[in-house]
Amino acid sequence: MHPSTEAHLPTVETARKLGLLTEEFEKINQILGRTPNFTELSIFSVMWSEHCSYKNSIVWLKTLPKDSPRMLAKAGEENAGLVDIGDGLACSFKIESHNHPSAIEPYQGAATGVGGINRDIFTMGARPIAQLNSLRFGNLKLDKTRRLLKGVVRGIGNYGNAFGIPTVGGEVFFDDSFNVNPLVNAFSAGIVKTDQVAKAISYGVGNPVFIVGSATGKDGIHGATFASEDIGEHSAEKLPAVQVGDPFQEKLLLEATLEVIASGNVIGIQDMGAAGIICSTSEMSAKGEHGMEIHLDKVPTRQANMVPFEILLSESQERMLIVVKKGKEAETQAIFDKWDLNCAQIGTVTDTKRLHFYMHGELAADVPADDLVLGGGAPVYHREYREPAYYKKYQQFDIQSVKDFENTEAISEAAKHILSHTNIASKKWVYEQYDSMVGIANRSTNAPSDAAIVRVLGSDKSIVITVDCNSRYVQADPEQGCAIAVAEAARNIVCSGGEPVAITNCLNFGNPYVPEVYWQFVGAIKGMKKACEKFSTPVTGGNVSFYNQSSDEGPVFPTPTIGMLGLMENPANQMTLDFKKAGDLIYLVGASRNDLASSQYLYSYLGVKESPAPHFDLEDEFAVQAVIKDLVTKRMIESAHDVSDGGLFAALAESAMPRGLGFNINPDKNIRLDAFLFGESQSRVVVSVTPEGNDAFVKAMQATQVKFSLLGKVHAADFRLEEKPLLTSAGAKELYDNALGKIMEA
Template identity: 75%
Template sequence: MRFIKTATGVEQQLTTVETAKKLGLLPEEFEKIKNILGRTPNFTELSIFSVMWSEHCSYKNSIVWLKTLPKKSARMLAEAGEENAGLVDIGDGLACSFKIESHNHPSAIEPYQGAATGVGGINRDIFTMGARPIAQLNSLRFGNIQNDKTKRLLKGVVKGIGDYGNAFGIPTVGGELYFDDCYNVNPLVNAFSAGIVEVGKTASAIAEGVGNPVFIVGSATGKDGIHGATFASEDITEASAEKLPSVQVGDPFQEKLLLEATLEVLESGCVVGMQDMGAAGITCSTSEMSAKGESGMEVWLDKVPTRQKDMVPFEILLSESQERMLIVVHKGQEDKIKAICDKWDLYCAQIGEVTDTKRLKYYMHGELVADVPAEDLVLGGGAPVYHREYREPAYFAEAQKFSIDQVAEPTGLDEYRKIAEFLASHPNICSRRWVNHQYDSMVGTATMTTNRPSDAAIVKVKGSDKAISITVDCNSRYVNANPEEGCAIAVAEAARNIVCSGGEPVAITNCLNFGNPYVPEVYWQFVGAIKGMKKACEKFETPVTGGNVSFYNQSSDEGPVFPTPTIGMLGILENKELATTLAFQNAGDLIYLVGSAQNDINSSEYLYSYHGVKLSPSPAFNLETEYQVQEATKQLIREKLVQSVHDISDGGLYIALLESAMPKNLGFDIKTDSAFRKDAYLFGESQSRIVISVAPAQQEAFESALKGRNTAFTLLGTVTTGECRIDNEAFQNTAEIKKLYDTALEKLMN
């Protein structure tokens, strides 16, 4: 192995195809780099290409399909994927910036910091847009909860999210938590954040204006997170733990200072462009900002504040140390940014300037250590784009063979009670109280759903009558059963949750978690999911504002995780008075099922966990029916004809009724329909169904509204005082089943 010794003491390894392979590049990619540069890259240059051409940064295996997703609407204020986060007009001169991203691999190795820095990173994406974060969600998936490893990972991740979010001062207002053996090795940790900004006061991730100074602001740069983007673009193996330095370390108090300084710097008018330093650190922010501005930069790496001695160029460039921003400032305004950063006690150093060369020239003590074209590094520029092979996996055909007749129908009330208790205490359904109590949902005093639960979190937009409604949704069991239908269901359920909470769905962000894209069966799942997302987003007019692709969520022992395209959806309540709870309000109110029951138990928790049938089709779903049910529900809420609204999802009708009854210790007295199997009626998870309670005085108007829309509905029964009755028989006591529901996760964890 050969080195070049320079006058400044910098050593540059001469690279070979073997070096490239160790950095995660393909041999043909190494040849392409040589053609771009017209020479063999040195080690620093090859390291730059390796992170920028990783799947995590370049989307080289996914972009051809991502481009097919709908990305335009009258509300969209930023081109999808072109800025740090999505930006949507919510009216009255205000916009909402929101995004979801994964931190899966870091959380698998070091759960506390992996999750904490995921929260920090997603919030930086929001305030880099100029928006002040007001709420965050998370979507978490772990392996078998009986395993000690799963409990350790869950405890670490939840504590990391709670400690960072609580200290940073942004409420965690909801999310989802699932367990399945497929996540035993590779958990999924997806973080969502939303913020509010005045239209016209946003920042763009762009570098332009020859001679404009380039500043790094925030924390000092260390050796944590080096090659983190590459680490996130490979399978989890036994050797992954050796890559602990690829996991970043977060500081929420520093992030709070950075938030306030960033917003003040933007207000000062001295900013040309700004980008958070996330994956690939300085490399990513300098290259993406330059490429967007069709400009270049000279960057002086020895000017970067570091917290470790003798860091070499590639370490400084690739470090993913947290709480850092790259800011391009109007020339002559340097003193403004320095004064603001001094006020907030942050590092603030000019590390370069904008050029018109369209090249990135990185220097160390005056010596050129890397010289690369910005455009060739980035998505949409010279980064490679692949059309991967895909084919239907063998299990898919097997799943289609399932028939409900293969499962014996339960006999007798006792067996139905046993099933009900099994589902109410199942870790995929039971209360998340053990998790939620570790999060501060009330900081900022804008959360409306902490004490008044609804299907989606509702957060007031201060200074207006509006509120936003936000949710994260994906049943990966459905997606595994049928990627196209399952992903369409994920979008539909997100929209249904927004609608049931009183909101109007307006846009989504996505976090696409899949296995290795080089495996044709995995890529088939990815392609199917994109097709399903496309058709559902077009139907609900919810364009994709951006998001994240996370491939390589698999191990050699366990194989890939279930395909998990998590949907983060934004909804708007034009008036926060439209906010609608899922909780029954009064004994004697009427309970309706809006939508049609089905003789269907496909992919339900009942079938999958209680009966142990792992292969079946996705649940019954019709996109047009779903749309009609949601439109009808919007009208009912706007006309104030409802007392509560709750969608039917995991656990079926019974769990939806129970979740509506428990908040106020009420009950229900309903009748099933003999046209359907009773287990399918109560525990099946067919889609497009909503439970609504109605005051008796509103019955006529309620039914008339649904008939006018030609929407199916059934009067199930009435709300009662603390007892659950089914088909004229006492089924359960609400207080007793609530205790089981509330404490199940705590008992499993403790």
């Protein structure tokens, strides 16, 4: 029976309920030359959702820089980005969101986010070696926020620890704008030999198509559509749209996948993430300009009587679609039998460029592959955008409207607030639930640095990785704030001894149909573009997460999370952030400014929520980073730590506390004291220098155009300003280490 002969065909109202626009329903009718049946309409609804098609973002994503001599895969065309790191090796890396599922079911939402991003890596033929995560939550005074944080952290920890990949770093940020919509962004990186890379493609008429891994259930159906709408009061009813993960099954799938790729029998392979079977079959077929004939009744299921659309759209975890060379079926089956995993041939490759899905011999759906996918027939929109009224209001902030410090006691109180604020305080309560050492490659667990450093086994190389974004800055000024996110990621890598190479991004915004929200998105892309071009860090891919918005609370702070990959060729270049001994000199590389804009001090201590992004100049930033690279490679400094959240005081404290040291510094008399200590103007790095190396350091700095200043010296135990004690190192560490834990365990 042809699909169009079904008795009750869907209407435009059905299409709307599935998240399609009226004009999209009409376009589907034109593509098919008939009215789609429900299965076909469901196929288009998930493939044309924002989550899969990027229909509201692709016009701007295409403006981002994507080329470099190191790039081995075109952005967005494979499961993950792929960058040449030399000596026949490549690094595959990517960041993705699992925001909506985590808002409804935090444990499984976060766990399956970790599972999904790691599958993207090993589907490329790369063995994952490190994970990071970037998390955003609401007010910790709320029971809901604490519940979400506990669930997400447990989900990440339990899945990642069991899977056996170390979580080597990340960030956690709190703000009321995330009360309803938390953000859960997961990053993974892996290593592959350049001659063993697998592609997400299908071709060769008659080649068999296999589904491998877990059985298919009803979890996650319409998950892609769910991720393409606002969170509302009925969102909890969509719990079946949240997937369920099994890290032990994923570990088996990792080993089996790498083994089958190494066999040389694989034509193409793709992870089944958003939209499940329909996404993998359509994207692989469209890329290879072929078609497929798929028999859905041959798909291993774990629930009885699943109907075609449920099998096609299920987002059950730990599954892959593999196309292998004809005649290699038995070898493929044997590999997955060895690992005790499902391996079922469900179809063959055709030359039709169409996808024909059968159920017990009957044609359930007949759709053209190319019309389903990004770059093919999927709709592309140029959305309206408009500067929000708040933007000009933020620009009107005047630093003279707030009082500077009048005495040491006032500074001490502000310092305590900063060190104990959950955006700045240690995330020990979080990271102690993660295994950071499994795999024995992490170089930075006991050597604190601004970015994570992970050894590439069998090589002297290390990858240097970080995730960065200050959502408060992006809210204040999307273009400037996103450029700062790229710059800070690069600064973190440089301060750790690495060379920035490329980025992946996770773009978290509200509803794209709201012009003021879309303005934030456009501004962020512009800022990312100019910063990536300056640092020669092309965009390898990533994902867009819109609809992080609720009817009650409005949109979240815009959060374009930057995941950056750096490379360290020589392990001797590894640089840490901790002061080494009392008596060493402390310098600031870069210039302090009379700037409190968007600082944590201004926002939470003084309660001034409306101010512009902090001062930032891309040329100054580039020059500072070039100087730091030179100082590191010439072994002229003992430590390096970038000045970011919490300002200079937080940077000094974080450098002093690891070894129980302190500091005594003298303020810049040309700068307000509050701005000097707690302002967050960019392009600054705190470094320490031995007394013996001081002359050489000063001479080297004087040969550059970069401003620098002597702040003071490393002290044995206290935090001092002009010899006046502010805090003891032990007292500061108590505040810093335990602030988050006390809230979570209360």
